[in-house]
Amino acid sequence: xxxxxxxxxxxxxxxxxxxxxxxVAGISLSVPRGSVFGFLGPNxxxxxxxxxxxxxLAEATKGQINLLGYEIPKKVxxxxxxxxxxxxxxxxxxxxxxxNNLIRMDSADRNSNxxxxxxxxxxxxxxxxxxxxxxxxxxxxxxGMKQRLGLANALLKPRELLILDEPTNGLDPQGTREVRxxxxxxxxxxxxxxxxxxxxxxxxxLCSHVAVMRAGEIVAQGxxxxxxxxxxxxxxxxxxxxxxxxxxxxxxxISKTETLGQKLVSSVDRELDVAKLNKALVAKNIAVxxxxxxxxxxxxxxxxxxxxxFEVVR
Amino acid sequence: MFARLFSASLMLSELRVMFTRRRTWAMLxxxxxxxxxxxxAVYLSADQIAPGEGPPFLDRVxxxxxxxxxxxxxxAMPLFLPLTMSVVSGDTIAGEAxxxxxxxxxxxxxxxARLLVVKYLATLVFALVGxxxxxxxxxxxxxxxxxxxxxxxxxxxxxxxxxxxGRMAIVALYTTVSMMGMxxxxxxxxxxxxIPVGAMTGVLxxxxxxxxxxxxxxxxxxxxxxxxxxWLDFADILRQPIELGSLGANVILQLGYVAVFxxxxxxxxxxxxxLS
Numbered sequence: 057x058x059x060x061x062x063x064x065x066x067x068x069x070x071x072x073x074x075x076x077x078x079x080v081a082g083i084s085l086s087v088p089r090g091s092v093f094g095f096l097g098p099n100x101x102x103x104x105x106x107x108x109x110x111x112x113l114a115e116a117t118k119g120q121i122n123l124l125g126y127e128i129p130k131k132v133x134x135x136x137x138x139x140x141x142x143x144x145x146x147x148x149x150x151x152x153x154x155x156n157n158l159i160r161m162d163s164a165d166r167n168s169n170x171x172x173x174x175x176x177x178x179x180x181x182x183x184x185x186x187x188x189x190x191x192x193x194x195x196x197x198x199x200g201m202k203q204r205l206g207l208a209n210a211l212l213k214p215r216e217l218l219i220l221d222e223p224t225n226g227l228d229p230q231g232t233r234e235v236r237x238x239x240x241x242x243x244x245x246x247x248x249x250x251x252x253x254x255x256x257x258x259x260x261x262l263c264s265h266v267a268v269m270r271a272g273e274i275v276a277q278g279x280x281x282x283x284x285x286x287x288x289x290x291x292x293x294x295x296x297x298x299x300x301x302x303x304x305x306x307x308x309x310i311s312k313t314e315t316l317g318q319k320l321v322s323s324v325d326r327e328l329d330v331a332k333l334n335k336a337l338v339a340k341n342i343a344v345x346x347x348x349x350x351x352x353x354x355x356x357x358x359x360x361x362x363x364x365x366f367e368v369v370r
Numbered sequence: 371m372f373a374r375l376f377s378a379s380l381m382l383s384e385l386r387v388m389f390t391r392r393r394t395w396a397m398l399x400x401x402x403x404x405x406x407x408x409x410x411a412v413y414l415s416a417d418q419i420a421p422g423e424g425p426p427f428l429d430r431v432x433x434x435x436x437x438x439x440x441x442x443x444x445x446a447m448p449l450f451l452p453l454t455m456s457v458v459s460g461d462t463i464a465g466e467a468x469x470x471x472x473x474x475x476x477x478x479x480x481x482x483a484r485l486l487v488v489k490y491l492a493t494l495v496f497a498l499v500g501x502x503x504x505x506x507x508x509x510x511x512x513x514x515x516x517x518x519x520x521x522x523x524x525x526x527x528x529x530x531x532x533x534x535x536g537r538m539a540i541v542a543l544y545t546t547v548s549m550m551g552m553x554x555x556x557x558x559x560x561x562x563x564x565i566p567v568g569a570m571t572g573v574l575x576x577x578x579x580x581x582x583x584x585x586x587x588x589x590x591x592x593x594x595x596x597x598x599x600x601w602l603d604f605a606d607i608l609r610q611p612i613e614l615g616s617l618g619a620n621v622i623l624q625l626g627y628v629a630v631f632x633x634x635x636x637x638x639x640x641x642x643x644x645l646s
Contacts, residue, residue: 111477114643136479143477147470152390161471163383164478164485170379209474 063122064089064217064248065110070119072105079105081272082119087250087265092243094259094280095252097269098362103252104144106269107221111141124216137167140215142223146206150195154186154205157194162212180208185234199226207235211242218242219250224258236262256355268361275361284352289326294319294346295337304336324349375487380480384492388458394496397454401500404450405442405508409435413515435512436521436534439505440608443541446504447601452577455549458496459556460570462489463639467564467646482639490557490632497549501542509538527610537607544604548620551597551627552577558635564646594619597627 065087072080080102087093097103108114110121112132121128126135148157158177162168168176181190184204194202203226210218223239224232239262243249253259259266260280267277276283291310295301298315305313305322313322330349337344388394412431427441443451463486466472475485512518521534529537556573563569580598583589593599600620606613 108473108643108645111473112479113473113476114645115641133479133481136477139477141477143473145470147474149387149390149469149471151392152387156386156390160383160387161474161478163377163379164475164480166374166377166380166479166481166484 062089063087064091064124065093065250066120066122067106067110068120070106070109070121071117072102072109072114073117078272080109083269083272083274085267085274085277087248089248090246091265092239092249092251092263094263094266095250095269096256096259096266096358097252097254099254101269101362102272103269104221107141107143107219107250107252110219111136111139111143113143137165137213138216139219140210140212140217141219141221142203142206142210143219143221145222145225146202146209148194148202148205151193153191153193154197154201154208155181155190157205158209158212161209165213168213176212177208180211181205183211184208184238200228200231203227204231204235207238215247217248217250219252221252222254223251224253224255256358260354268358270362276357280354283357284354285326286352286357288323288352289328290350290352291322291324291328291330291333292319292346292348292350293322293344296343296345300340301337301342304333304340304342308333308336319346326351374481375484376491377484377488380484380488381491384488385495388492388496393457397457398500398503401446401450401454401504402507404446404504405438406511408442408445409438409508409511409515431512432516434521435514435516435518436509436531436538438512438516439508439538440541440604442504442508443501443545443604444602447545448581451500451504451545451549452552453574454500455493455497455552456556456570456573456577459493459553460560460568460573461566462493462557463560463635464563464566464569465560467644468566470646472646473644476644483636486557486561486632486635486639490553490628493553493556494546494550497546497553498542501545501549502539505538505542509535523608523610524605525609529610540607540612541604544607544617544620545601547624548601548604550624551631554628554631554635555597558631558638561635561638561642595623597623599623 063086065085067083067085069082069084070080071078071082083106095103105114109116110123110128112129115129123135124138128135149160152160155177158180159173162173162177181187184207186201186204186208189197189201194205197205203223207223210220220239224235227235236258239249239251251259251262263280265279266283268275293301295318298318298320301320302313305320310322310324313320328349330347334344334347409431412428427437427444430437431441463472466475476482518531520528520530522528552573555576556569559572560569577598580596584593584596584599600616600623603616603620606616
């Protein structure tokens with residue numbers, strides 16, 4: 057049954073045009089199974105439209121989509137039970153309780169077992185920390201609680217793939233942390249997670265892979281490490297004897313060094329053996345109060361890619 | 371095939387959603403108020419009504435409380451009943467789209483055809499409940515305020531109370547059937563928009579236009595094709611034997627509307643991008 061390839065999601069030349077405007081302009085995504093894949097881009101860059109096409113909600117103008125080895129939209133009914141999703145924010149019946157909302161959504165799925173329904177709903181509610189608010193009507197929920205309920209809806213069944221569109225939107229810092237931990241634990245279970253976000257820090261914290269969207273196009277894609285290596289790793293060093301320390305660095309083959317008082321900053325290879333360097337410094341009787349490697353900031357890289365501006369691109 | 375188009379579990383869920391809403395209960399309460407207001411008004415002014423004045427049957431209500439339901443149905447048929455039907459049917463898809471729950475139902479996945487079938491059947495259940503509420507409220511208030519006895523039918527025959535109650539049930543069923551076409555039209559209009567109020571208004575306007583056209587003698591050729599044409603013909607149920615001619619024609623007409631607008635609704639929803 058699981059004879060599908062290594063990719064959880066694959067799109068080829070995917071395009072969506074509204075009139076003559078291309079919301080998605082021919083993107084090719086490769087989301088490896090088991091990855092936490094960040095889908096990063098500013099608001100309005102075409103992320104949600106892409107997700108809608110993946111889930112069969114909107115029809116692609118051009119291109120192909122393959123979800124867990126199933127062709128979309130042809131086989132969408134077969135693959136959707138294996139996919140949990142949060143699309144453009146949660147949506148519920150405000151006059152019904154959180155629990156009844158989930159029961160309703162589960163009843164809509166003709167593949168789901170009515171015998172286990174209540175139990176699955178309760179465990180999904182527990183997983184997102186909503187057990188105590190389960191009987192409250194949704195109109196009394198805060199945005200954060202609705203967001204959690206949306207996640208619970210995605211977790212009503214064991215899934216192979218979760219497509220989460222801005223899952224921490226509207227959450228307070230504590231809620232954000234909890235949701236991120238939840239995503240980590242889901243990923244640890246081997247579920248592939250496709251996470252769309254406009255928050256770089258979120259992607260950096262959670263994801264193994266990333267694709268960057270800008271104005272309907274993918275401007276970068278790959279593992280986080282691959283993208284990081286596009287930037288320069290820096291060595292930060294704080295010592296008591298700056299001149300001596302510089303000598304040691306030179307001996308270790310690090311020549312480009314800037315000095316800021318007691319602090320030395322140099323561009324280094326990302327594989328640099330820090331322990332060995334520390335040993336060499338100490339051997340010269342240099343007191344080291346700080347020594348660390350700073351990975352290149354993805355932020356700088358992404359700002360380069362997506363532009364700094366506050367302006368809506370289109 | 372049947373399983374693809376219907377599921378008891380989803381149907382129950384749909385009815386639960388519908389009957390959790392206060393709006394549904396408010397509309398049913400309002401429907402029940404029609405015979406209650408009517409009977410109360412007649413009761414308070416009984417001696418002032420000349421026979422034959424006011425809506426048909428009105429003068430009979432004072433003689434036999436069982437007529438309250440029939441009279442109230444005649445009053446509710448042109449506007450109030452269609453109004454509640456347009457609210458329920460206009461809300462079917464547009465309401466879900468407006469809330470955003472439509473996208474979650476579709477990725478559940480519910481199946482677009484199955485969603486339409488279940489939504490339509492739920493509106494039909496509402497119509498059935500609504501018409502029965504009206505008849506039952508009519509019977510109860512009639513029995514409280516007026517004498518109740520064997521009913522003299524339009525054909526002059528007299529039927530006993532149990533049979534009269536049976537006829538009331540048949541009228542409620544007939545009225546439900548009469549609503550089938552309009553409910554299907556509402557389902558279709560509801561797939562066209564994400565604003566439920568827009569869809570509701572559209573359905574109500576359609577029923578108004580249809581009734582106006584039905585009253586223009588110049589358009590006589592069109593009349594038998596209008597979904598409102600047979601709405602008031604339930605009076606035929608009050609004859610002995612029940613006159614089946616227009617009832618049969620109504621059933622066929624309504625089924626025709628269901629087929630046409632059901633197909634249009636499916637065509638629309640199946641090909642629609644859900645962007646709400």
